[in-house]
Amino acid sequence: MQTRLIQTDTISQSVLEAGTGPLVLFIHGFPELGISWRAQVEALAEAGYHAVAPDxxxxxxxxxxEAAADYSILHLVGDMVALVRALGRTQCVVVGHDWGxxxxxxxxxxxxxxxxAVAGLSVPFQPRRPGGPPTPAMAAIAKxxxxxxxxxxxxQAPDAHAIFEADVAAGLRKGFYAYDGATPDARxxxxxxxxGQDFLSTVPEDATLPPWMSDAHFQEYVDAFAQGGFKGPIDWYRNLDRNWALTAFVQDQxxxxxxLFLVGERDPVRHYSGQHEAGLKDWLSGLRGSHVLAGSGHWLQQERPVEVNRLLLDFLAGL
Known part of the structure; x- marks a missing residue:
């Protein structure tokens, strides 16, 4: 595996990559990096694919x-189109986890x-709903x-990233712990x-690193977010309503x-994204598999790398 910077038509992107062959692009979520896909990049490279995981x-x-508006879904998709082109390709398979x-x-x-072809981990495809932007609907449901x-x-608050930047290591440790499959239900x-509380104050102060996360791997995240901050990553969330407005042209598409869809049985995201596995076939005409991984939480590709790699390779082999 190597890491390099690639200047694309949109932005300069840092990528982790290995292998040669058909291109497979891996898109991480929050609060992660391209390194969250190391096990998949290695396994796919060994199987004859060019695996690329950008930050x-x-x-x-x-x-x-700097501008929050520059993190819309159209910008994010545009970055991936530009990356595929910069890699000299015209087609690829795309795999995303969490926000990815x-x-x-x-x-x-x-x-x-x-x-x-496309594979999604942890967050199912959710079609655009015609009733209005999502954040007011989310607030009303919770209320x-x-x-x-x-x-x-x-x-959505302009200073929402401040709680993470106040103590980067504690914020990341709590985030990984709160969504991990090894964490007890009550925690x-x-x-x-x-x-009166916030995302981090609801997580126990004695939260530990998940069993799959080494100190050295965790330090890579801490160093990256200490330098780059959390404003950009949380700007993705601040574009939810803008994304709804921008994607009217794909309504009902x-x-x-x-x-392919994979989700952890104990993934807390299922509490609010819904357990949509049964309805996926209504929106994914080419759905070839929907798998619930027993005992796993949210960090699927790192919690269950062997199982995720097997399912991805089986999916790719059938294309």
């Missing part, structure tokens, strides 16, 4: 535009000529249920924040390419 816009050594999953789904939705405020709504996050 996404706002993360790591990749460019970090909606980006991967939209890559397939918006550029089916380039993204010939009716008496659950406090969804952290996604808290992240996992539900995503809903009681009045389905993804036709071969598709």
């Amino acid at each position: 996404m816009r706002g993360y790591g050594a990749t460019d970090k535009p 999953a909606p980006v991967a789904w939209h890559c397939a939705l918006l550029r089916p000529d380039m993204f010939r 009716r249920a008496g659950l406090g405020e969804l952290y996604i709504n808290q992240f 996992q996050s539900t995503g809903f924040i009681p009045a 389905r993804i036709l390419q071969p598709a």
Whole structure:
């Protein structure tokens, strides 16, 4: 594996890559980096693929535009199109986890000529709903249920990233712990924040690193976010309503390419993204597999690398 900077038509992107052959692009989520895909990059390179995992816009050594509006879904998909072109390719398979999953789904939705197949981890494809932008609807649902405020709504505040930057190591440690499959039920996050609290204050102070996370690997995250901050990554959340407005032209459009979905049985995101596995086939015409990984939490590709690699390689082999 090597890391290098690639200047594309949109931004300069830092990528982790290995192998030669058909291109497979891996898109990370929050609060992660391209290194979250190391096990997959290695396994796919050994199997005859060119595996590439960028630090996404706002993360790591990749460019970090200042304006929040520069983190829309169209910018994020555009970055991936530009990266594929910069790598000298016209087609690839795209795989996304967490926030990277909606980006991967939209890559397939918006550029089916380039993204010939798609896999999403942890976050299912969620079609654009015609009733209005998502954050007011999220707030209303949480209020009716008496659950406090969804952290996604808290992240809309212009200073929402400050709680993470106050103590980068503690913020990352708590985030990884709260969504990990090894964390007991009562200590996992539900995503809903009681009045007067925030995302980090709801996580126990004695939160530990997940069993799959070494001190050295964790330090890579701490160093990257200490240098780059959290504003860019949380700007992705601040574009949710803008994304809804920008994607009216794909209302009711389905993804036709071969598709795969993987989710951890104990992933807290399922509390608020919904357990949509049964309904995926209505929107993914080429769905070839939907798998719930027993005992796993949110950090699927790092918690269950052997199983994820096997499912991805089986999917790729069938294309």
